[in-house]
Amino acid sequence: MPMPISPKPEHAVQLLPKESYYDPAWFEREHKELFSRAWTFACVVQDIPEPGDYRAVQINRYAIFVVRGRDGEIRAFHNTCRHRGTQIFEDGKSGNCRHGIVCPYHAWTYNLDDGSLRGLPKKELAFPDMKLADWPLHKAAVGVLGDLIFVNPQDVPEDDFEGWLGGMRDTHMWPHKLDMLSEKRPVRYDFGANWKGFCENAMDGYHLSYLHDKTLMGPDIEEQRWDAVGRHWVIFSQAEERPNANPYANIPGVDTSKPYPVVYQFFPNSGVLSSPIFFSAYTIVPVAPERCYLELRTWMMPREKQPKVEKKKPSSTSGHGYIMPDGKRYISIDTLSCHAMESLDFQIEDMWVCEQQQMALHSPMMQTGPLARLGETPLTWFQQHILDYVPLDGPATKMAAE
Ligand code: FES
Ligand SMILES: [Fe+2]
Incomplete structure (x- = not known):
């Protein structure tokens, strides 16, 4: 039987203990109690x-x-x-x-x-x-x-697919059709951080104007709207006043004259970016308590449909990391030839800040303080779902404490 889903939270508050971001016993519990039952x-x-x-x-x-x-x-x-x-x-x-x-x-x-x-x-x-x-x-x-x-991974999942989607198919579907797009080189970002740190970063609307002041530049929290669908989080982009104000071809079907769903975080660890000019799907793969990687695939309009302009803005991953024989680009902080905050790649900025946060977790002085009422409420939403699957008073936690 699927578990009941609590409503969108009123308050932003840290629910998970800090140990859940580095403790090997907690990590094992996540594999046994969450990922063994999860859709990815x-x-x-x-x-x-x-x-x-x-x-x-x-x-x-x-x-x-x-x-x-x-x-x-x-x-x-x-x-x-x-x-x-x-x-x-x-x-x-x-x-x-x-x-x-x-x-x-x-x-x-x-x-x-x-x-x-x-x-x-x-x-x-x-x-x-x-x-x-x-x-x-x-x-x-x-x-x-x-x-x-x-x-x-279950043959007959406890959460069937439609139940897990929570109506996403009917209410928030993206218009992108991959048949008319062409795939770019896939990218793997290697993080020295717990997988939940990345998920929380992806849902944190508060940092967009500050950590990303050179790349994404906002929007500010008062302009953000997010919906809770099943256990999933969907954030909307603003209506765009000048829809063709970029050097890339627009993907047919994306109506930018009104706010549109632009990022989806599927619980627990998959996501979609559905921009007017590209479509990305990703998973964040938990490797160890303090290591994960983001596997990102992206599609855009084919080259022959792209406008011919002298110089395009560099795409977010251009030049960073290295290309392996499998054709994938691999990026980690230690492969960069510049500081992460000079990379002009918002994913690298996020990777850097997740690692900075991870390192601080080991200080006895580190405790999470208050969370921002608008931009950080999705973190509470996400953490509540983790606790639904991996409750604080679960048997393995008791065992680890004894
Ligand atoms: S392990 Fe597959 S045939 Fe032996
Ligand atoms: Fe970010």
């Missing part, structure tokens, strides 16, 4: 257009692959072979397995449509008594919103 953005439908197309993704601690069946249905399986557990497909890789899902180690082979074990080498000699039907791949659940595919 995995990939997009355009990644797997044909029957047999798959994409392997890391969903928090779970290696999973998403695959399109012969019947066109999208399914997800845990990417761990039932023989000795090996990952069948490499993380991040796409391909086609129309003729069967074959483990590279000893060639156990599974059926595409239901994950059942079809066969294995030397069956009669090596496993004479084994019943193939006892060893199917573990299933995960799939939900599709727009072009985005979300997965849940």
